[in-house]
Amino acid sequence: MAILTRRPARPRDVQWNPDGSSGTLPEHLDGQDAVINLAGEGIADRRWSTERKAALRNSRILSTQTLVGAVAQCAKPPNVFISASAVGYYGPRGDEPINETTPAGSDFLSRLCVEWEQAARMVESAATRLAIVRTGIVLAKDGGALPRMLLPFKLGAGATVATGDQFMPWIHVDDWTALVSWLVQNDRATGAFNAAAPAPVTNRTFTRVLARVLNRPAVLHAPAFVLGAALGEMSTILVNGQPVLPAAAQHLGFGFTHRELEPALRSVLGV
Numbered sequence: 628m629a630i631l632t633r634r635p636a637r638p639r640d641v642q643w644n645p646d647g648s649s650g651t652l653p654e655h656l657d658g659q660d661a662v663i664n665l666a667g668e669g670i671a672d673r674r675w676s677t678e679r680k681a682a683l684r685n686s687r688i689l690s691t692q693t694l695v696g697a698v699a700q701c702a703k704p705p706n707v708f709i710s711a712s713a714v715g716y717y718g719p720r721g722d723e724p725i726n727e728t729t730p731a732g733s734d735f736l737s738r739l740c741v742e743w744e745q746a747a748r749m750v751e752s753a754a755t756r757l758a759i760v761r762t763g764i765v766l767a768k769d770g771g772a773l774p775r776m777l778l779p780f781k782l783g784a785g786a787t788v789a790t791g792d793q794f795m796p797w798i799h800v801d802d803w804t805a806l807v808s809w810l811v812q813n814d815r816a817t818g819a820f821n822a823a824a825p826a827p828v829t830n831r832t833f834t835r836v837l838a839r840v841l842n843r844p845a846v847l848h849a850p851a852f853v854l855g856a857a858l859g860e861m862s863t864i865l866v867n868g869q870p871v872l873p874a875a876a877q878h879l880g881f882g883f884t885h886r887e888l889e890p891a892l893r894s895v896l897g898v
Contacts, residue, residue: 629655645690652697656705661811662698663709664747666690670713671772675735675861684739691746704754707811710747712761714796714823716740719867722794726874727761727819734863744819756817758810763796763823763871765803766895773895776837785838785845788854791831793868796823799885799895809881816879823871828888830868840892 631643631652641655645666656662668686673679691710698704717725718732731737744759751757765771779785798806803822810816828836838845854862873883885891 629659631655643693645686645693647689647692647696649693649697649700652693653700656694656697657701658703659705661707661709662694662705663807663811664691664694665711667711667743670715670736671861671864674859680735684742687739687743688746691743692749695746695750698750698755704752706754707756707758708747708750709807709810710744710750710757710759712740712744712747712759712819714761714763714821714869714871715864716744716761716819717869717871719793719863720869722792722870725796725821725869725871727821728874734867735860736863756814758816759819760807760810760822761819761871762803763798763821763827765800765822766797766891767800768895768897771800777841780837780841780843780845783844784847785834785841785843786847786849787834787845788830788849789851789866791829791834791848793830793866794827794870795830795833795868796821796827796871797833797888797891798822798824799891801894802883802885805884806876806881809876813879816876818875820875821871821873823873824883824888824891825873825877825886826888827870827872830865833888836889837892840889840896840898 628639629641630639632640635642643652644650668682715736716731717729718734718737731741747757747759766773806822834845851866854865
């Protein structure tokens with residue numbers, strides 16, 4: 628196994644420059660069973676200026692093009708290419724149930740995901756199978772969105788966001804890892820797969836459940852206009868949502884271990 632990184636620190640690390648050119652990558656990818664492409668700067672790390680949007684796009688599209696180009700040059704290409712995407716592909720959807728056949732939205736995140744996936748689709752061939760993972764909110768203790776929520780909730784400042792009616796498709800980190808492993812091994816798994824638990828919840832429900840798990844109150848409300856003033860366009864991540872369902876994975880027989888939110892949160896947080 629090789630890990631591609633711009634800052635190698637271990638013997639198995641391979642230095643790469645995700646700039647759209649393949650460089651020396653073909654020799655490292657040749658003969659590998661799978662390539663798992665998760666590259667991309669954090670969507671919610673900072674406000675979306677014009678420059679930030681360009682960085683979000685380039686970190687995804689150029690890195691994917693780099694890998695796809697390298698695979699094309701392999702004498703023995705990897706059997707499968709797993710490429711990241713996000714449930715933001717679908718755009719704001721209200722309470723309309725979403726599956727992998729639902730068309731893309733039209734906002735910034737949707738357009739970014741569409742372009743990201745189009746770059747990945749260029750890798751498909753008779754030798755290389757492609758699976759795209761449209762990920763929701765990954766519940767993990769040491770990364771992603773959950774750690775950012777914990778401090779205000781622990782301080783009793785947990786808040787319902789906007790109307791609270793927007794859906795939050797979530798997935799336990801262990802199920803996400805198991806799904807990616809399953810996609811690598813399942814030869815029938817091609818195309819897009821929603822990485823979201825079978826029971827999406829609204830923001831209001833998520834807020835109440837997390838507060839209960841932490842045994843803290845959560846009676847505050849963060850209005851959409853306040854978030855818009857503070858975060859600009861990036862606030863759409865918080866005020867919009869989609870009730871995303873993992874139809875494709877379940878159709879092929881993937882089983883979720885963590886299907887309900889409260890036990891999933893307790894598992895992650897150890898409470």
